[in-house]
Amino acid sequence: MSILEVKNLKKSFGLSIVLENISFSLDKGESLAIIGSSGSGKTTLLRCLNFLEIPDAGTINVGSETIFDGNNPATLPDKEIRKRRLHFGLVFQSFNLFPQYTALKNITLACELLAKERSDYKENRKSIIADIEKKARTLMDQVGLSGKLDFYPHQLSGGQQQRVAIARALALNPDILCFDEPTSALDPELTGEVLKVIKSLADKRMTMVIVTHEMQFAREVSDKVLFIDNGIIVEYGTPEEIFVNPREERTKQFLERYSG
Amino acid sequence: MSFAVITQTLLEGFLITILIFIITLVFAIPLGLIVSFGSMSRIVPLRWLTRTFVWIIRGTPLILQVIIVFYGPGLIWGWTAFPRLEAVLIAFVINYAAYFSEIYRSGIESIPRGQYEAAQVLGMTKAQIFFKVILLQVIKRIVPPMANEIITLVKDTSLARVIAVREIIMEAEDFIKSAAIIWPLFYTGVFYLLFCGILTLLFNYLERRLSYFKV
Ligand SMILES: Nc1ncnc2c1ncn2[C@@H]1O[C@H](COP(=O)(O)OP(=O)(O)OP(=O)(O)O)[C@@H](O)[C@H]1O
């Protein structure tokens, strides 16, 4: 059963149409790689999923819940948007860790704030906080940074910062974790450690949407690949279909440029 | 004229100096925040109005503003004038609120959008984002320019004498007329230097306290 279903999504900024007729679906535990040249709309698509942009039309379903419906675009109250966007996590190209908090606190902060909304927060405060911290430690371990809990972001390398950012996103248990070119801001020798963490998540069947320029990685890690050009899906299929036997001329040209 | 008497007189003047300094800060620091919100408002007329106001206040001398607040209401509308000290305080608070608002604004605007967005996708509310993520970063960024502005305020207090508020320089200058001695004027410098020195230490301490992270 598909956990994510996007139908006819459309987004324009002013007069320029950035996304049109975007439809795809993703099963639980699958990874989708999104590839495409610069300016094709990949980031905008992820931002729509995460409610950082509001699409002009289309629908987004997560499980059986319609979280966005362009036919019925009632402006949602802030609280409802916050709730719905928590189906997704987002890892940014530029990490965006909070500089004034340690790695551990970066991970626990949002969880602690959310926990305050629980009805049993007052009674069980101590154990709730302890659980959150325990989980954060486990996540730091998972991304290979158990020794850096008390480091501030500026004391970490880019690759380490990005791994903390991944742990931070995982801490909220998103149904679908999105990555926007997670290694583009990194020195080449640091990309490996981040890709390895993403690969390990794929092996654990985390549902993911990964925008990337690393073709080799996309091929290894993904179950489905979506090639997008000028805001339109040109080709959508398995890694074999896209990378080995692309049908569209535009896909072939793009792959030639990037396997360069 | 004994040293003790002169010290005593200058201290009285310096109390007025410090009073202007403290009252100005107490009111201008929060008022500046309100002004900065106005100048960043999405409501265009409000933003435009606030920015014009800030431009006028920053583009004209404080001494002029002090004179206008003191004489203006009486001469223009025939009101009774504010008492001298109050007039100084009103002009100073408005003037410094305008300066502070620009510091706040550039501090707030310098925080990358990614910080807001990262917090948003983690499900934080607007208030949580401001208080838990943005505020401390803004404070760290504005401490150095605020320190500059506040040191300037210490010295600006001497403008109060233009409407005969007896701050320390006015007291010292009177000794030239009454006793033909100039050293009390140099002596006032000691007060200023000490006060600014203490403030500098305070700000250095604050900067050190915030140096555990980088923005
Ligand atoms: N807020 C915005 N306002 C106006 N235009 C925008 C905005 N955001 C993106 N665009 C435009 O939308 C198009 C798609 O941008 P997007 O960032 O989604 O591309 P991308 O595929 O992520 O590119 P890259 O590989 O360079 O990251 C671009 O032409 C961009 O200029």
Ligand SMILES: [Mg+2]
């Ligand atoms: Mg992009």
